Amino acid sequence: xxxxxxxxxxxxxxxxxxxxxxxxxxxxxxxxxxxxxxxxxxxxxxxxxxxxxxxxxxxxxxxxxxxxxxxxxxxxxxxxxxxxxxxxxxxxxxxxxxxxxxxxxxxxxxxxxxxxxxxxxxxxxxxxxxxxxxxxxxxxxxxxxxxxxxxxxxxxxxxxxxxxxxxxxxxxxxxxxxxx
Amino acid sequence: xxxxxxxxxxxxxxxxxxxxxxxxxxxxxxxxxxxxxxxxxxxxxxxxxxxxxxxxxxxxxxxxxxxxxxxxxxxxxxxxxxxxxxxxxxxxxxxxxxxxxxxxxxxxxxxxxxxxxxxxxxxxxxxxxxxxxxxxxxxxxxxxxxxxxxxxxxxxxxxxxxxxxxxxxxxxxxxxxxxxxxxxxxxxxxxxxxxxxxxxxxxxxxxxxxxxxxxxxxxxxxxxxxxxxxxxxxxxxxxxxxxxxxxxxxxxxxxxxxxxxxxxxxxxxxxxxxxxxxxxxxxxxxxxxxxxxxxxxxxxxxxxxxxxxxxxxxxxxxxxxxxxxxxxxxxxxxxxxxxxxxxxxxxx
Ligand code: SF4
Ligand code: SF4
Numbered sequence: 001x002x003x004x005x006x007x008x009x010x011x012x013x014x015x016x017x018x019x020x021x022x023x024x025x026x027x028x029x030x031x032x033x034x035x036x037x038x039x040x041x042x043x044x045x046x047x048x049x050x051x052x053x054x055x056x057x058x059x060x061x062x063x064x065x066x067x068x069x070x071x072x073x074x075x076x077x078x079x080x081x082x083x084x085x086x087x088x089x090x091x092x093x094x095x096x097x098x099x100x101x102x103x104x105x106x107x108x109x110x111x112x113x114x115x116x117x118x119x120x121x122x123x124x125x126x127x128x129x130x131x132x133x134x135x136x137x138x139x140x141x142x143x144x145x146x147x148x149x150x151x152x153x154x155x156x157x158x159x160x161x162x163x164x165x166x167x168x169x170x171x172x173x174x175x176x177x178x179x180x
Numbered sequence: 181x182x183x184x185x186x187x188x189x190x191x192x193x194x195x196x197x198x199x200x201x202x203x204x205x206x207x208x209x210x211x212x213x214x215x216x217x218x219x220x221x222x223x224x225x226x227x228x229x230x231x232x233x234x235x236x237x238x239x240x241x242x243x244x245x246x247x248x249x250x251x252x253x254x255x256x257x258x259x260x261x262x263x264x265x266x267x268x269x270x271x272x273x274x275x276x277x278x279x280x281x282x283x284x285x286x287x288x289x290x291x292x293x294x295x296x297x298x299x300x301x302x303x304x305x306x307x308x309x310x311x312x313x314x315x316x317x318x319x320x321x322x323x324x325x326x327x328x329x330x331x332x333x334x335x336x337x338x339x340x341x342x343x344x345x346x347x348x349x350x351x352x353x354x355x356x357x358x359x360x361x362x363x364x365x366x367x368x369x370x371x372x373x374x375x376x377x378x379x380x381x382x383x384x385x386x387x388x389x390x391x392x393x394x395x396x397x398x399x400x401x402x403x404x405x406x407x408x409x410x411x412x413x414x415x416x417x418x419x420x421x422x423x424x425x426x427x428x429x430x431x432x433x434x435x436x437x438x439x440x441x442x443x444x445x446x447x448x449x450x451x452x453x454x455x456x457x458x459x460x461x462x463x464x465x466x467x468x469x470x471x472x473x474x475x476x477x478x479x480x481x482x483x484x485x486x487x488x489x490x491x492x493x494x495x496x497x498x499x500x501x502x503x504x505x506x507x508x509x510x511x512x513x514x515x516x517x518x519x520x521x522x523x524x525x526x527x528x
Contacts, residue, residue: 027493034223034492044227 054175059122059137062115062153063160063173067105070162073134074113075106083129088119106132113158117142117151140175189292197298201278209434210240212483216434219487247427255327255420262325267421267428270318274435276311280304281442282366284452284472287465296452296468297366304365305353308443309346312398316342318432319400319407323417334416337498338407341397344505345404349394351513352387355520356447359383365443369451375458381448386516388448390509395440397505400433402490406501441482442475449478 019025045052054060065073076093094111096104103109126135145151161169214229217239221228229236254263284296301307316339323335359380360368372379381388397404408416418429445451452471462470496504 027489030492031488034488037223037225040225042225042227044225046227 054139058139059124059127060139060141060175061117061137062120062126062158063136063138064110064113064155064158065134065136065160066162069102070164071101071103071105072109072159073105073132074110074130075108075132075134076110076113077131079129079131080126080135083125084120085123085125086119086121088116088121089126090114110155113155115153115158117153118148138173138175140173193292193294194298197294197296198279201283201298202275205275205278205435205438206431208438208479209431210244212434212438213243213430214240215483216487216490219484220491223488223491244427248424250423250426252423252425253420257327258420259325259327262321263420264425266318266322266325267418267425267432268318269321270315270432271428271435273311273315273318274432274439276314277308277436277439277443280307280365281439281446282369282451283442283475285464285468287468289465295366296472300364300366303363305357305363305447308365309350309353313342313346315398315432315436318429319417322421322429323407326417326420328420330413331417331419334407334413334419337413338400338417341400341404341406341501341505344502345394345397345509348390348505348509348513349398351510351517352384352390352394353447355387355513355517356380356384356391358517358520358524365446365451369446369453372450373453379448379450379453379455384448384516384520386512387520388444390513390516391448392444393509395444396486396489397501399436399440399486401437401486403493403496404501405495406498437483437486438479441479441486444482445475445478451475451478 067073076091078091078093081087081089081091090112091110091114092112093108096107096109122137124137127137142151142153160173163170214236218228218236220226229239232238232242254260279298280301282295282297282300286293286295288294319338319342320335323331323333323338326332357363360371362368362371368380371377400407406416407413408418413419418426421429452468452475454470454474460467
């Protein structure tokens, strides 16, 4: 019969030799192996202080982007909500009033924009669907919460801080692991 | 009036000694649990507990607090008296052993010579054997009173294991006693300290190996932890126990480990003897204290070996355990005894 793996070995059924029946040599060998592990490097990452770097394509929490002048890009077109396979996104649109041009880039903007992070599967389809480059998946992840309600992220949680006025908050929201 | 004849100072001295030794044993046992986790972790390339306090040193207190705060559950169908008696007995038996172990030579204090041994019984070894056998009742009663088939099975396993291995242990010990000619631990230690006399391990290497294996079995340590057998008996005899009653069982295991390490160190490794050093060169009190330190170091080394073995070897199957005990250890112990006898005769 053809072997399924190259690592398979035939079971040896020959009677044990005296040294084997004594167990002791094998036990000492085993103890030598465990002892050598004392000097091995620990692969442990001590989590809150140390973090593993995410891969460059990591898809984490969403951020709602701003344009170069710090205005919100989202125009509440709803394409992300349509694209979302988990139906995690809801939004309410509102019309931009005169005098709000420095806040919103388009005439229509999202007054309410919510993503339920418990439903979201972090597939990134919203990011692909958005015609305005308004939504991106960052390199952070949703921290634990006590209630389900706490996982419904609104605009306060997601609109990225302005790079110019709050570079620190911006970097944190972007969540590049090199900043941790 | 007869009371006045008693040496009250002696009683006070002994009580203080008992308190010190019992609390020291408990303290060491506390940190043995910590060491166990640390050693396990390091042998498995992990850091182990390190969050509670510096280097995780407060971990045992956190564990203890957790155990105390847990709900105390007594199963409805259990035998209430025996259920409580079980862990108490296990703990008492574990602690009682420390009475005859010579922890050090004598010190001079307030003009009195104080022996660092609670009782120099002239049949110390027999006393230890008796008490260790009592320890089986802790397991038996606990398993029986739980009214749970896993516990009962574990208790039966524990009892038969302890009885089987006590036999080999006893025979291995007889060979040692034939060479020492004394049952008192103090005398045995002093013999090994005498100039020109090596530690008993040199005269009884096989006996020591047997004794060590049996001691491991008596302490229910892996590879002989069949009464516990997490993965087949759901933690065995203390399955129904919770809170501090469980804590007592777990703790008594560690105390047992310390005591058997102390016994082994005294019997085969010169007890409080400092190797390659003549204690008579130091002032008496300092020599005694250094001796206590030497004994403690020996105990720590033994405990480390216990742990090291635990995290190396898997558990025996039950039939393998019995085969090893009855078909290998006891014959080897008997042969060892005969050889020792012949050797003594040849020397005469
Ligand atoms: S990442 Fe996927 S699941 Fe999450 S909101 Fe975007 S489209 Fe929906
Ligand atoms: S995030 Fe993009 S796709 Fe979604 S509503 Fe806003 S503009 Fe449209």
